[in-house]
Amino acid sequence: MxxxxxxxxxxxxxxxxxxxxxxxxxxxxxxxxxxxxxxxxxxxxxxxxxxxxxxxxxxxxxxxxxxxxxxxxxxxxxxxxxxxxxxxxxxxxxxxxxxxxxxxxxxxxxxxxxxxxxxxxxxxxxxxxxxxxxxxxxxxxxxxxxxxxxxxxxMTLPAALSATSGVNSIAHAVEALYSSTANPITTLLALEGIKSLAESLPTIVSDAASADARSKALYGAWLCASCLGTVGMALHHKLCHTLGGSFNLPHAETHTIVLPHALAYNSKAIPNDVLAKLADALPGSDGDPVKGLNVLLNSLGVKRALKDFGMKEEDVDKAAEIATSNPYYNPREIKKEEIREVIRRAVVGEEAR
Ligand code: NAD
CATH class of the missing domain: 3.40.50.1970 (Rossmann fold)
Structure with missing residues (x-):
């Protein structure tokens, strides 16, 4: 090793x-x-x-x-x-x-x-x-x-913002698993962080005053934040940065909508054992982490379409152009047409697959 x-x-x-x-x-x-x-x-x-x-x-x-x-x-x-x-x-x-x-x-x-x-x-x-x-x-x-x-x-963080902020946090850990600088220590932090948040966020949405769930979520957020601070990120963070900055979209909500799509795109290039560990950290995934994220997002009742925040289908070409104009690390080669499709799905709110 x-x-x-x-x-x-x-x-x-x-x-x-x-x-x-x-x-x-x-x-x-x-x-x-x-x-x-x-x-x-x-x-x-x-x-x-x-x-x-x-x-x-x-x-x-x-x-x-x-x-x-x-x-x-x-x-x-x-x-x-x-x-x-x-x-x-x-x-x-x-x-x-x-x-x-x-x-x-x-x-x-x-x-x-x-x-x-x-x-x-x-x-x-x-x-x-x-x-x-x-x-x-x-x-x-x-x-x-x-x-x-x-x-x-x-405790005062509204349930809806807790949900999207929590998925924003999960995104840091997901990308840490396939980072160019991934390492066993960050992977441990990432999996524990994802598990803590995936288990606690649905409880917070139904009972925002649950001290246990709040504690578990903040603990998970700390671990996922450590991943963000330690290793490099990839497609998901690049897309959110591009979309947020160019189309004035809200930070946490954008991360929440894009994450399953970015993972679905990258999953073809992520080793099976990494996908299996990620799936284990997401309840209801049945071994498929993209499904696990879809299950989590559906249980949180969050918005799934960037058009709900003002982005238009006409913006998809421009977004794909910006998102693919500068080279950056990603486990899977960045193919403009396929990235365009990832963005289109996120804009209209299709389920990631
Ligand atoms: P935010 O800080 O903008 O907070 C959103 C709103 O929630 C604000 O009005 C805030 O006052 C309110 N709020 C926060 N905590 C609350 C609480 N407990 N109770 C009630 N209201 C509360 O949103 P955010 O998602 O935390 O941060 C997003 C910003 O942080 C973006 O600009 C993003 O780029 C940046 N960011 C930077 C890094 C980094 O490493 N540099 C990492 C993550 C995010």
């Missing part, structure tokens, strides 16, 4: 009620003036965080999707004028993205408190938007140093 595995060094505190450890975490790192970041929708959670600390330098509540640089500039000004010595981001990938953008520019330590399953907290990757163009970069310094997962904070 030959492989390379690079672990990303961060401190993870996981559980229920773990937010109460934030004050001691700051003092352990000798930090006294954290700037709290959130979206306008999560101001009350940010206020609660502030109330648990002896002091904060302020709260910046304008985090938004795609990390636009003009918001980052504004937050940077705020951080300087308030003499912040650290960043606390409480929220989903949008807020954590802003935290990363400030941290990489200033060198300030970044403590993440994730409240969705998107997984940005475990990666050294930052996507930013300037003048409508999204660029992505990777740098070990972008990786947040401390992550506090508190299951209690995910």
């Amino acid at each position: 030959n492989f390379t595995y690079t672990s990303n060094p961060s401190r993870v505190i996981f559980g229920s009620g773990t937010l109460s450890k934030l004050a001691s975490e700051l003092s352990r790192q000798n930090l006294k003036a954290p700037l709290i970041l959130c979206t306008p929708q999560q101001i009350s959670q940010a206020k609660h965080v502030a109330s648990l600390l002896p002091a904060v330098s302020g709260t910046f509540s304008e985090a938004t999707m795609h990390t636009p640089t003009h918001i980052t500039e504004k937050a940077l000004e705020f951080s300087k004028s308030s003499n912040s010595d650290s960043i606390i981001s409480i929220g989903g990938g949008s807020t954590i993205g802003l935290g990363k953008a400030i941290s990489i520019r200033t060198g300030l330590p970044h403590i993440c408190i994730p409240t969705t399953y998107a997984g940005s907290e475990m990666t050294p990757i930052l996507g930013e938007t300037q003048d409508g163009r999204k660029t992505t970069r990777s740098d070990p310094k972008i990786l947040p140093g401390t992550v506090i997962y508190d299951v209690d904070l995910t």
Whole structure:
């Protein structure tokens, strides 16, 4: 067995009620003036965080999707004028993205408190938007140093968003299984992460207050996020990036719709033992992981068509053109006509096969 595995060094505190450890975490790192970041929708959670600390330098509540640089500039000004010595981001990938953008520019330590399953907290990757163009970069310094997962904070994540955010997370682990840099350690994390989410998400949809299911889902999300941070992704992430950026589609919902189609395309090139392990992690798959994903998505009651989010069938050619214009790693050769068909199915909402 030959492989390379690079672990990303961060401190993870996981559980229920773990937010109460934030004050001691700051003092352990000798930090006294954290700037709290959130979206306008999560101001009350940010206020609660502030109330648990002896002091904060302020709260910046304008985090938004795609990390636009003009918001980052504004937050940077705020951080300087308030003499912040650290960043606390409480929220989903949008807020954590802003935290990363400030941290990489200033060198300030970044403590993440994730409240969705998107997984940005475990990666050294930052996507930013300037003048409508999204660029992505990777740098070990972008990786947040401390992550506090508190299951209690995910209880308010609406069931529908929990479902799509959870499938977004599963997508990281699925692509880790056939990554160009796949290795046995990441595979272990990926399979356990997929299993945890696939078993818990249907319970969350029927009972959003289930503490057990919430805990299992957040645990799975952490594992899948580790995969995203450790190994390279392929067709599925490329398609979602292209479709999301070019057709202004919502992040988690796009991942949810595309995943079974991307897997169906790639499954012809994935070794049978890998497909079998993936199928084992997906209840109801009968040995076929694409079926397993279809069963999961149907049980979650999520939308299956990108046209439901504004993408049109006329956009399919343009999307296929963009998605195949730059070469990237994929286990199966990228064939434009077949990729076009994958996108068409996702747009109209056909079942993946
Ligand atoms: P998000 O951060 O935009 O959150 C969606 C909405 O849900 C926001 O209004 C948010 O305030 C609200 N919300 C979040 N948690 C909540 C909770 N517990 N209760 C109630 N409301 C809550 O969405 P997301 O899916 O977490 O993140 C998507 C963004 O993250 C995208 O821009 C994506 O590109 C980025 N991302 C980056 C990476 C990376 O490694 N760089 C990884 C994953 C995602």
